[in-house]
Amino acid sequence: LQDDFWLSEHIAVPYRTFKQRYLVADQYWKKDNGPILFYTGNEGDITWFCNNTGFMWDVAEELEAMLVFAEHRYYGESLPFGNESFSDSKHLNYLTSEQALADFAVLVEYLKSSIAGARHSPVIAIGGSYGGMLAAWFRMKYPHVVVGALAASAPIWQFNDLVPCGTFFSIVTNDFKKSGTGCSESIRNSWNAINHLSSTDAGLQWLSNTFHLCSPLKNLQDAAVLKNWLSETWVNLAMVNYPYKADFLQPLPAWPIQEVCKFLKDPSLSDKALLQNVFRAVNLYYNYTGEASCLDVSQTATKSLGEMGWYYQTCTEMVMPLCTDGVHDMFEPQKWDFDALSEECQRMWGVRPRLSWILSMYGGKNINSHSNIIFSNGGLDPWSAGGVTQNITNSLVAVVIPDGAHHLDLRSRNPLDPKSVQQARALEICLMKQWIETARHSH
Amino acid sequence: LQDDFWLSEHIAVPYRTFKQRYLVADQYWKKDNGPILFYTGNEGDITWFCNNTGFMWDVAEELEAMLVFAEHRYYGESLPFGNESFSDSKHLNYLTSEQALADFAVLVEYLKSSIAGARHSPVIAIGGSYGGMLAAWFRMKYPHVVVGALAASAPIWQFNDLVPCGTFFSIVTNDFKKSGTGCSESIRNSWNAINHLSSTDAGLQWLSNTFHLCSPLKNLQDAAVLKNWLSETWVNLAMVNYPYKADFLQPLPAWPIQEVCKFLKDPSLSDKALLQNVFRAVNLYYNYTGEASCLDVSQTATKSLGEMGWYYQTCTEMVMPLCTDGVHDMFEPQKWDFDALSEECQRMWGVRPRLSWILSMYGGKNINSHSNIIFSNGGLDPWSAGGVTQNITNSLVAVVIPDGAHHLDLRSRNPLDPKSVQQARALEICLMKQWIETARHSH
Numbered sequence A, B: 001l002q003d004d005f006w007l008s009e010h011i012a013v014p015y016r017t018f019k020q021r022y023l024v025a026d027q028y029w030k031k032d033n034g035p036i037l038f039y040t041g042n043e044g045d046i047t048w049f050c051n052n053t054g055f056m057w058d059v060a061e062e063l064e065a066m067l068v069f070a071e072h073r074y075y076g077e078s079l080p081f082g083n084e085s086f087s088d089s090k091h092l093n094y095l096t097s098e099q100a101l102a103d104f105a106v107l108v109e110y111l112k113s114s115i116a117g118a119r120h121s122p123v124i125a126i127g128g129s130y131g132g133m134l135a136a137w138f139r140m141k142y143p144h145v146v147v148g149a150l151a152a153s154a155p156i157w158q159f160n161d162l163v164p165c166g167t168f169f170s171i172v173t174n175d176f177k178k179s180g181t182g183c184s185e186s187i188r189n190s191w192n193a194i195n196h197l198s199s200t201d202a203g204l205q206w207l208s209n210t211f212h213l214c215s216p217l218k219n220l221q222d223a224a225v226l227k228n229w230l231s232e233t234w235v236n237l238a239m240v241n242y243p244y245k246a247d248f249l250q251p252l253p254a255w256p257i258q259e260v261c262k263f264l265k266d267p268s269l270s271d272k273a274l275l276q277n278v279f280r281a282v283n284l285y286y287n288y289t290g291e292a293s294c295l296d297v298s299q300t301a302t303k304s305l306g307e308m309g310w311y312y313q314t315c316t317e318m319v320m321p322l323c324t325d326g327v328h329d330m331f332e333p334q335k336w337d338f339d340a341l342s343e344e345c346q347r348m349w350g351v352r353p354r355l356s357w358i359l360s361m362y363g364g365k366n367i368n369s370h371s372n373i374i375f376s377n378g379g380l381d382p383w384s385a386g387g388v389t390q391n392i393t394n395s396l397v398a399v400v401i402p403d404g405a406h407h408l409d410l411r412s413r414n415p416l417d418p419k420s421v422q423q424a425r426a427l428e429i430c431l432m433k434q435w436i437e438t439a440r441h442s443h
Helices: A046-051 A054-063 A089-094 A097-114 A130-141 A167-178 A183-197 A201-210 A220-239 A256-261 A271-286 A307-314 A338-349 A357-362 A382-386 A419-441 B046-051 B054-063 B089-094 B097-114 B130-141 B167-178 B183-197 B201-210 B220-239 B256-261 B271-286 B307-314 B338-349 B357-362 B382-386 B419-441
Strands: A004-013 A016-025 A036-040 A066-070 A123-128 A148-152 A373-378 A396-401 B004-013 B016-025 B036-040 B066-070 B123-128 B148-152 B373-378 B396-401
Touching (some): A016 A046, A016 A097, A036 A046, A036 A054, A036 A097, A036 A130, A054 A066, A066 A097, A097 A123, A097 B357, A123 A130, A123 A419, A130 A148, A130 A373, A148 A419, A167 A220, A167 A256, A167 A382, A183 A201, A183 A220, A183 A256, A183 A271, A201 A220, A201 A271, A220 A256, A220 A271, A307 A338, A357 B097, A373 A382, A373 A419, A396 A419, B016 B046, B016 B097, B036 B097, B036 B130, B046 B066, B066 B097, B097 B123, B097 B130, B123 B130, B123 B419, B130 B148, B130 B357, B167 B183, B167 B256, B183 B220, B183 B256, B183 B271, B201 B220, B201 B271, B220 B256, B220 B271, B220 B382, B256 B271, B307 B338, B373 B382, B373 B419, B396 B419
Parallel strands (some): A036 A123, A123 A148, A148 A373, A373 A396, B036 B066, B123 B148, B373 B396
Antiparallel strands (some): A004 A016, A016 A066, B004 B016, B016 B066
C-alpha cells in the first residue's frame, strides 16, 4: 500500500541514536503545503497498522493529504538496542509514551523541514487504541506540532479509578448476549464445567483432546491458562466484531460473535456437551481458514503486536485496572489486584508500575483546556469503557458509533458499513477540514 | 522566611527514588482551597530563590495563598545520586527540563492530595529566568496541574535562530551607555588595552597586580580568561542593575552600573590608566563590602547557583546562541560557534548539545494555542532579548518593565521601585486573581 519507505535516525539516549521506521504515501498530496495525516504508531509492526487503517487512504485524495505512519520505538523494526532491546531490562528504560511522543514530534519537524512544500503543512495526528491515546496526548503535549487529533477507540480514562474496572467485561458480555439466545449464559456456565473436568487427570485429558490443544493440560494451573485463553478470546471477538469479513487479529466472517453464538445456544447442556460447543466457538476464531492442526493456548493475538514491549509498558505506565464479578459479566469473578501485578512486574522486569503516573502526565479527566481532539468510540468495543464518550468542550468532541467494534471508523470504507460509522467518519472529516482551514488562515 | 520544610521522595529512574526538597509557607493560606503559588525552582539552591522572590511573600496575604518553592533536581540538596550526581556523566542522564517539570507535576498532586483543604486549590506557577521558562512550560505541558504561570525574565526564545544572537550583548551595552558618558566606550577600548599589555610578561605582571588577581596571569590564555571574566561581570551588572541597594549575585549599591560608570568616564586614557579604572569598576562589583583580599577570575556568579548542573544543561538542551560584533556592542567580536561548544561538551561530559530540541519540545514561537501565561521582561535585562515582549493572544500576555533588570518584578516591594514595576506587579496580580476566580467557578 505504501509507495515510499524510509528509515530515520532518532536519539534514544544521550549520545546514542536508533533507526525509527516510518512509511510515507504522497500520491494524493498537494505539494503546496497540503495537510499531513500522521499515524501515531502503537504497540506493533507499523506496516500492520498501515494496512488496517484504510480510513486514511480513503480520505487522502479528498484532503489532498500526505500519509505518514510512524512506528513506535521498541516495536516492529524500530528497536533502539536492536536484538538486545528486550534481553536486558535496563535497555527498556527508554520505552515510555513520553519518549514515543517526542520521537513523533522530532519526526514531524524533520519531515516538514526536509520535504519540499511541506514547511507549512498542517499535521493531524490519527491513531487507534493505544495509538489513539498517543494521538490525543500528542495534540495535548505538542499543539505546536499537530493542529488536531483523531483518537479512535482510545481508552485514555481506563486508568486508576477514573472509570469502574468492571465496565470493560460487561460490554464484552453484552455483545454476546445480544448476538444469540443462550450465548453469554453458555460462556458463563463453561467456567464451572472446566473446573469440574480439570479436577481429574481423565478430565484434563478430555479437555486437551476436545480443545485440540497443541500441548496437553497437566494440572490445575494449565486449566487456569486455558480459562484465561478463552476469556481473552471472547474479549478479542468483541474487539473485532466487524460487520463484514475481515482479518485484523484473525481472519473472521462478518459479525463473528453471531457466528460463534450459533454454537452456544443451550447453556443447560452437560459439562462435556457445553464445552464441545465452546470448542466449536473458539475454533471458529482460531481456525476460520481451517489451517490450524491444533490450538495453542499461549497465543491469542496476532504476532504483529509486540507482546514483550506492551507487557513492559503495562508494568510501568500503562496500568489499566480491569475486573469481573460474574454477575454483570459472563466471566469468572476476579478482583483488580494491583499488588499481584506489581509483584509480577518486579519478577519479570525489576520494575513496579506507577498507578497514577498517566494521570499526572496527561491530566485524567481534567483536560478541558486542550482543543481539537476527536474521541471516537465503538459501542460494541470493550475499550469504550475507558473512552471519552461525551463532548468535553466544543473542540474536544466525542463520537459514538453504536454498531462499531474496536476503531471500526479507522478501517476502509465497506459496503456493509453501518450508517453510524459512515456518519462518524463524515463528522471526523468535516472537523479535520476545519482544523486544516484554520491552520491555513493563521499563516 | 519559610515556616516549614520537608523532603519528599520522587522517582528519578525506574526502581529508584530521590529526595526532592521543597519549602512551604502557609501562614496566609485560606485552608478552604485557597490558591497555591508554586515556584518552579531553577538552577540553584531553592532557599536562595525563596529568599529572592519577595513578590510571592508580598502577595500571599492578599491572595490568601500558600507558597511552595520546589527545588530543581540536581541542584541544592535535591541530588538524585547524592554526592555521586556529578561524578559520572551517566548519572546526569536524568537532568532535563522535562524531568524537572514531571517532578513538579507529581509534587503538586502530592501536595493537593495530602494537605487538608488543598484538593481543589488552584495552583499558579511562578518562576524567574530559567525558572520562568519552567513556569511557562509547566503551564504549556501540564495545564491540568497549574491554572496559569508568571514567567519572569524567561528567555524562552533565546534558542536556535528565533532571535538574533547579538541582541543580548547590545542590551548590556545600552545599559552602560545610558549610565554614564564614556562608559561603554571605555569598556570597548579596554579589550585592546589588555591585548597590548598581555603580549609581554611585564604587562601580564602589571595586569595581575592592577586587578589584584588571586592567581597571576601567566600567558595569553590567562589573559583571555581575564577578558571573559570581565565580560561576564558587565553582563551580571546588567542583570542586577536594580534601583536600590541589593544582594542578589553580589552585594551592590542602588543602580550599580551608574556607580561603576563613575570610574569609566574617559575612554581616551592610556592603556594603563584605562585599565586602572576598569579595575575600580569591577572591584565595586566583587568587593563592595571591602572584604575581598584579591579577585578570583574563576568566580563570577554566586555559589548558590549550581554551575556544574547548568553547564551540563547547556551541553544538552539549553543551547542559547549568543554573539558579539564590537560595533552594536562594547565587547570583543565573537561569533556564535556551535561546533566549538559541541566539542567542549563532548570533552567534558561525552554529550553533544541538540540545537533544536527545546523548540521541538516547547514550540518555539508557535505557542498560541496555550493560555494563561504572563511573560514579564525588564528593559534593562539582557535576557529580555530572548523573552516574549509582545502579547501573543489575550491570555498570553507580555509585560515590559522599561526600568527593570532581571526579574525585578519578583523581588520584594521597595520604596525605590520605579512606577513601571509597580504597574507590572499590579497587572500580574490582577491576572492571577482572574485565573483563580475562573478555576473556582469551574468547580
